Amino acid sequence: MKLMRLFSHYVKLNLQSAMEYRAAFLTQVFGMILNNSAFIVFWLVLFRAVGDDIAGWGFTAVMFLWSITAFGFGLASVFLGNALYLSRIIYTGELDVYLLQPKPILPNVLWSRSIVSGWGDAAYGLVLFGLTQPLSVAGIAIFLGFGVALALVLTAIRVIYHSLTFYFGNAEDFATTAGELVILFSMYPGGVFDGPTMWLLHSVIPAALVAFIPAQLFASFDTTLLLAVLAADALIIAGAVIVFARGVRRYESGNRIGARL
Amino acid sequence: MEEVIRLHNINKSFRTAVRGTGLRASVRSLVHRETRSIHAVRDLDLSVDRGEVLAFIGPNGAGKSTTIKLITGILFPDSGDITVLGLDPHRRRRELAYRIGTVFGQKSQLWFHLPPLDSFHLLGNVYDVPPATLRQRIEELVEVFEIGDLLDQPVRKLSLGERIRCEMAASLIHHPEILFLDEPTIGLDVVVKSRIRDLIRDMNRRHNVTIFLTSHDVGDIEKLCKRAVVINHGQVVWNDTVKRLKYSLLNRRIIDVKTDGPLTIDQEGVRILKQGEYTAKLEVDLDRAPIEEVVPRLFRNAGIQDINISNIPTEEIISRIYEGSV
Numbered sequence: 065m066k067l068m069r070l071f072s073h074y075v076k077l078n079l080q081s082a083m084e085y086r087a088a089f090l091t092q093v094f095g096m097i098l099n100n101s102a103f104i105v106f107w108l109v110l111f112r113a114v115g116d117d118i119a120g121w122g123f124t125a126v127m128f129l130w131s132i133t134a135f136g137f138g139l140a141s142v143f144l145g146n147a148l149y150l151s152r153i154i155y156t157g158e159l160d161v162y163l164l165q166p167k168p169i170l171p172n173v174l175w176s177r178s179i180v181s182g183w184g185d186a187a188y189g190l191v192l193f194g195l196t197q198p199l200s201v202a203g204i205a206i207f208l209g210f211g212v213a214l215a216l217v218l219t220a221i222r223v224i225y226h227s228l229t230f231y232f233g234n235a236e237d238f239a240t241t242a243g244e245l246v247i248l249f250s251m252y253p254g255g256v257f258d259g260p261t262m263w264l265l266h267s268v269i270p271a272a273l274v275a276f277i278p279a280q281l282f283a284s285f286d287t288t289l290l291l292a293v294l295a296a297d298a299l300i301i302a303g304a305v306i307v308f309a310r311g312v313r314r315y316e317s318g319n320r321i322g323a324r325l
Numbered sequence: 326m327e328e329v330i331r332l333h334n335i336n337k338s339f340r341t342a343v344r345g346t347g348l349r350a351s352v353r354s355l356v357h358r359e360t361r362s363i364h365a366v367r368d369l370d371l372s373v374d375r376g377e378v379l380a381f382i383g384p385n386g387a388g389k390s391t392t393i394k395l396i397t398g399i400l401f402p403d404s405g406d407i408t409v410l411g412l413d414p415h416r417r418r419r420e421l422a423y424r425i426g427t428v429f430g431q432k433s434q435l436w437f438h439l440p441p442l443d444s445f446h447l448l449g450n451v452y453d454v455p456p457a458t459l460r461q462r463i464e465e466l467v468e469v470f471e472i473g474d475l476l477d478q479p480v481r482k483l484s485l486g487e488r489i490r491c492e493m494a495a496s497l498i499h500h501p502e503i504l505f506l507d508e509p510t511i512g513l514d515v516v517v518k519s520r521i522r523d524l525i526r527d528m529n530r531r532h533n534v535t536i537f538l539t540s541h542d543v544g545d546i547e548k549l550c551k552r553a554v555v556i557n558h559g560q561v562v563w564n565d566t567v568k569r570l571k572y573s574l575l576n577r578r579i580i581d582v583k584t585d586g587p588l589t590i591d592q593e594g595v596r597i598l599k600q601g602e603y604t605a606k607l608e609v610d611l612d613r614a615p616i617e618e619v620v621p622r623l624f625r626n627a628g629i630q631d632i633n634i635s636n637i638p639t640e641e642i643i644s645r646i647y648e649g650s651v
Contacts, residue, residue, distance in 0.1 A: 066453060073450045077436065077443060084438045084479065161434055163399045165451050166422035172451075233342075313401055316339055317394050 070167065071175055075143065078178030089180050096184030100134055103251075104192070119255030126253055127196035128279045132207060133250040135189025136214025136274065141182025144174040144219040148243070150226035151236035157317040170308050174219065203282060210278035217274050217297050218246055220304035227304075230311030242269065250275035266296075273297060329503055329535050330373040330396060335405035337366040337391055337559075365391040366559040369405070375502075378529050378536040380550035380567060382642075388559035389539045393505050396537075397425060410502060423452060426501030428492050428509050435480045441491040442476040445498060452499035459498070466494040470524060486517035493524065503535040504528070510542055522548050543636040547575055555646055563646050574642050578616060579635050580607045585628035595619055603630075608637075 082089045104127070111123045118126070146153065153159050153173060162172045193207055225239035246269050249257070254276030257265060265272040277293045343359040344350050366388045373379050383389050394400040395407060398414030398421055407414055412421045435444040442463070449459035467473050470490045475483055483491065489509060496504060506525065510518045526549060528534050540546060546553055546567060553570050555563035563570070581604070582588065588605045590597070594613025599606040609619050616634065623629055
């Protein structure tokens with residue numbers, strides 16, 4: 065309960081902080097919507113050129129991938145934005161501030177920064193879903209539920225890879241690339257990947273868990289598959305919590321001058 | 326007297342990469358990386374009583390910040406025991422956090438783009454201070470630190486002195502029993518420094534808050550602390566009253582002068598440390614030669630072009646303690 069109160073306080077403060085620069089806020093949000101929309105034109109042209117089917121995926125199914133990925137990515141950016149900066153927070157010693165506060169370290173760090181453009185991504189994902197998908201209560205529940213799951217798993221992947229900074233000094237570029245790969249693979253029809261790539265997409269770059277399988281469940285619901293994918297998501301999130309907690313024991317801090325943005 | 330901080334036989338070392346300079350060394354280090362261990366803190370023993378204002382001083386890299394981070398639970402020691410307010414800072418970090426406060430001159434807990442009042446409310450939430458208590462506490466702190474006019478200005482628009490006052494208020498939101506101040510007056514002008522010192526003294530006297538202060542500023546130590554612990558190379562090299570330290574070293578000033586000819590001065594308590602044709606560096610023992618007597622004499626004896634009076638740098642205090650001249 066106390067943690068949820070802190071979470072909502074962070075959301076409010078991050079929004080206030082973003083609104084300090086209204087023009088930048090609006091430019092980033094609408095810029096992101098425009099940027100994402102451009103890709104839809106690309107997919108329309110592609111489907112017109114190659115027919116209605118790419119490796120078993122039609123235009124509507126691909127749009128589901130795009131909408132859930134944009135929505136989940138947006139949620140992660142807005143509510144768990146500091147995951148992207150975790151390496152920097154570790155190697156500059158900024159983690160000190162969170163270690164001195166009486167709250168669980170990981171949520172406290174992750175909640176305390178929001179990336180403004182994420183609002184644009186999340187809004188875009190919702191609108192795209194509404195415009196391109198058949199709407200039903202179950203379908204909306206799957207979309208929203210797996211949107212949140214994508215945000216959590218993407219953040220967990222970022223946390224795991226950025227936590228390598230505790231061990232190697234700086235894993236920032238590697239972790240950023242890993243996060244981007246999850247998003248990149250999530251937006252392409254799963255059918256085009258096979259063999260070892262598909263294994264990777266179920267594990268170290270879990271695009272299958274956060275996008276392909278939810279798309280499958282949206283098209284045709286299967287309780288066993290739902291439970292299996294939720295268990296896999298939970299495993300990745302638990303892994304992130306453990307890797308980070310172990311990393312903190314190796315934390316060396318630092319003395320760089322810093323401010324909370 | 327109740328002991329609130331106790332460190333026994335603390336050791337902490339860091340591993341760091343050893344690499345030569347230049348491109349070749351960088352390429353070689355990709356294949357074979359050598360590391361060495363740096364002992365930041367060695368066999369450190371220290372205790373602080375409730376209500377004490379302790380100066381914890383030492384040159385850069387002596388282990389001051391590492392020690393504070395060990396005490397506050399940020400870093401894990403390699404060996405030894407730490408007890409703060411009866412708690413192990415590493416096993417019971419969160420419990421301890423409710424009872425200590427920190428001001429790191431170099432790190433801010435205020436949100437840069439928002440007014441301090443927003444940060445105060447967030448910190449109230451972080452420390453689970455009930456809303457009514459928080460409102461009352463903010464009112465008290467606003468009065469004590471005289472920050473009423475600053476509350477609604479974004480932190481980025483505050484001067485350094487104003488920001489430090491707000492930082493100190495923020496660190497006291499939850500009524501901490503121990504306050505760790507790491508270089509709280511760094512970069513401040515003389516007037517603001519004096520104000521900050523008054524506030525620290527007031528906090529200690531009114532609320533019996535234990536103050537653990539690190540500073541390179543001799544003025545902070547002289548004016549605030551009763552006891553000084555000097556650390557160098559991770560070890561305690563001096564642990565005694567500031568009064569004794571003052572009698573030994575802090576009662577001296579360094580005078581740098583530029584002259585239009587060679588300087589001669591023969592006065593008890595004044596020693597020439599270094600002399601060039603047009604420059605000189607003097608050390609003045611204030612007990613034997615008050616500064617108000619020495620300066621006019623200098624002006625009478627030599628054509629002074631420029632003069633600078635300063636305290637003995639902390640580094641020098643440490644080296645003199647090491648040399649055994651204290």
